[in-house]
Amino acid sequence: xxxxxxxxxxxxxxxxxxxxxxxxxxxxxxxxxxxxxxxxxxxxxxxxxxxxxxxxxxxxxxxxxxxxxxxxxxxxxxxxxxxxxxxxxxxxxxxxxxxxxxxxxxxxxxxxxxxxxxxxxxxxxxxxxxxxxxxxxxxxxxxxxxxxxxxxxxxxxxxxxxxxxxxxxxxxxxxxxxxxxxxxxxxxxxxxxxxxxxxxxxxxxxxxxxxxxxxxxxxxxxxxxxxxxxxxxxxxxxxxxxxxxxxxxxxxxxxxxxxxxxxxxxxxxxxxxxxxxxxxxxxxxxxxxxxxxxxxxxxxxxxxxxxxxxxxxxxxxxxxxxxxxxxxxxxxxxxxxxxxxxxxxxxxxxxxxxxxxxxxxxxxxxxxxxxxxxxxxxxxxxxxxxxxxxxxxxxxxxxxxxxxxxxxxxxxxxxxxxxxxxxxxxxxxxxxxxxxxxxxxxxxxxxxxxxxxxxxxxxxxxxx
Numbered sequence: 046x047x048x049x050x051x052x053x054x055x056x057x058x059x060x061x062x063x064x065x066x067x068x069x070x071x072x073x074x075x076x077x078x079x080x081x082x083x084x085x086x087x088x089x090x091x092x093x094x095x096x097x098x099x100x101x102x103x104x105x106x107x108x109x110x111x112x113x114x115x116x117x118x119x120x121x122x123x124x125x126x127x128x129x130x131x132x133x134x135x136x137x138x139x140x141x142x143x144x145x146x147x148x149x150x151x152x153x154x155x156x157x158x159x160x161x162x163x164x165x166x167x168x169x170x171x172x173x174x175x176x177x178x179x180x181x182x183x184x185x186x187x188x189x190x191x192x193x194x195x196x197x198x199x200x201x202x203x204x205x206x207x208x209x210x211x212x213x214x215x216x217x218x219x220x221x222x223x224x225x226x227x228x229x230x231x232x233x234x235x236x237x238x239x240x241x242x243x244x245x246x247x248x249x250x251x252x253x254x255x256x257x258x259x260x261x262x263x264x265x266x267x268x269x270x271x272x273x274x275x276x277x278x279x280x281x282x283x284x285x286x287x288x289x290x291x292x293x294x295x296x297x298x299x300x301x302x303x304x305x306x307x308x309x310x311x312x313x314x315x316x317x318x319x320x321x322x323x324x325x326x327x328x329x330x331x332x333x334x335x336x337x338x339x340x341x342x343x344x345x346x347x348x349x350x351x352x353x354x355x356x357x358x359x360x361x362x363x364x365x366x367x368x369x370x371x372x373x374x375x376x377x378x379x380x381x382x383x384x385x386x387x388x389x390x391x392x393x394x395x396x397x398x399x400x401x402x403x404x405x406x407x408x409x410x411x412x413x414x415x416x417x418x419x420x421x422x423x424x425x426x427x428x429x430x431x432x433x434x435x436x437x438x439x440x441x442x443x444x445x446x447x448x449x450x451x452x453x454x455x456x457x458x459x460x461x462x463x464x465x466x467x468x469x470x471x472x473x474x475x476x477x478x479x480x481x482x483x484x485x486x487x488x489x490x491x492x493x494x495x496x497x498x499x500x501x502x503x504x505x506x507x508x509x
Contacts, residue, residue: 051077054118061114061415062107063408068396071098072115075369075394079316082367094366097351097391099324100373101381102398105457108373112320121316122152122309128323128372131343141346144319145356145363152313153360156305164299165292172291173223176284179235180219180228229285237280237290306360317368321347325374328383344388351391401457406443409458410434417465429480430472435487442468442491467495 049057054073055066062069075096082093100108109125116123124147131141161168222228282290329340350356353366372392374381381389401409410418411434418439422432446460466473468491472484484490 049077049118054115057118058111058114061413062110063405063412064401065102065107065111065398068100068102068107068111068398071394071396072111072371075371076115076119076318079367079369083315094353095369096394097370097372098394098396099381099392100371100396100398101376102373103377103400103455103457104375105455105459106398106401107458108398109320109322112318112322112371112373116318116320119316119318121318122148122155122313123318123320124148124151125320125322128321128343128374129326131346141343141350142356144321145313145350145365145368146358148317148319148368149310149313149358149360149363152317153305153309156309156312157300160300160305161293161296164296168296168299169292171295172288173220175291175295176233176235176288177216177219177223179233179287180223180231180284181216183233223284223288226285229283231284232281233284233287234279234281235287235291237278237294310361310363313368314364315367319368319370321370321372323374324372324384325376325379328379341385344385348387348391351388400455401447403440403443403447406446406458406461407439410439410443410461417461421465421469425472425476425484428476429482430476431483432469432472433483433485435485438485438487438491441488445491445495464495470494 051070051073054076055069058069058073075098078093079095082090085093100111102108112123112125116125124144126144126147131139131143219228327340327344350365351370353364355362355364357363370392381395410416418432418434422434425432442461442464446464449464450456450460468486471494472479
C-alpha cells in the first residue's frame, strides 16, 4: 500500500462516492492500521490482527464501489467474491478455500507484472536483436543477390568477410527500420515455445476457464520453468506482434520463479484484502429436515479462514491471520444478528450505509470523476454532439429515479443508469447524423422522453 493517511484515503474515495462517510472512515482506518502494524517489533506485530468490517445497507448505495476504489488505490492483492458462489464442503460446487487460492493468484500476477517491468528494457534489447536476426535471415533467404552498390563496396574483400559485411549492413538497416516502426505490418516467421496444458485437476481446470488471462501470463511462465513438454514451433505473424511475444518471452526468462512466488504469497498474507459481497444471502429460513448447504454450512466453513488458518494453494501454503476481510449485504429480509454467532464475532466493525436521497442522487450525477453525465458527454462528443445538462434537468432525473425506487424495488444509484439510458436513447441512436448539434437536457427534455412512461405504472415496470 502506498503511504496514505486515513484522511487522504477518504479524500480519494470522495472523488467517486457520494456520502457514506462512516463506511469510508472504517475502511481507511483498517487499511492504515495494517500499515502501522508493520512498524512494530516482530513479537508484538504477530499479535495484532485485522479488524474485519461488515457493511450493511441497501443495494446501489456504494458498498461495492468503496471496495473497488480501495483496490485501485492500494498496492495490495485484492479480490471480490460473491458469497452465493460457494457451497459447503462435501457438496458439488466451489468451497471457500478457493477464496484464498484466488487471492494468491491475484497477488502472483501483480508481482509478476511488476517484475516484468523491472527487466523490460533488458528483455526488449534481447528481443530486438532476435527479431533483427529473424528478419535478416528472411531477407537473405528471399533475395540472395545483393544490390550492385553494396557488391562494389566490398568487392575486394574475401568471401567470408563479404558475407560478414553484408550481414552487418543488413542488420543495421533492419534495426533502423524496426526502430522507426516501418516494419510493423511486415510478416515474419519466428520460433515460439508451446507448452501443453498442464492442469491436472478439475478444480484448476474450472478456475482457469474463469480466469483465462492468468493462464496466459504467470501460469504459462511457471509451466515453462518446470519444463512441461516445451516444444518449438514456427509462426508467421506481424513484426509488431512478434516483438511483443519475444519481449514477453525474454522477460520471463530473466525472472526468478521462486522469488516471485515467495514475494507474492507474503504480500497476500500481510496485505491481502478480500471483499465478500451478498453475505446476507447466506441467511436462509430455518428448515426442519436436512441442512442448508448454501447458507449456514458456508458460514461455518468461512470461520477458520476469518479466524486464521493455513490454506494449501497451488503455489504453496498461505496463512490467513492477517488478511483483511470486508463483507457486505443489504439485509432486507433479515438482519446481521441472524448470522451464526461465531461469524458475527469475526466482523467486529459494523458500518451502516444510508439509503440515497434525491439530493444524493443529484450529486452522484455530477460530482464524481466518473459521473454518468460526464460519461455520456464524453461518449457523444466522439460523434461531434454537444450534450448539456441543466440544473433542473439533473433534478428531474434524480426525482424520477427516487420515485421509481419508492414505487418498485429500491436499487439505489443503479436506477440512474436505466433512466439516463432511456432519456438519451434517441440522441444515442441518431448521434452520427447530428454532428455539431448542441442538445440541452432540461426538465422539458427529460419529461418528453420519459415522464409519461413513468406515470403509467404498468408500463414503467417493464421499462425501468
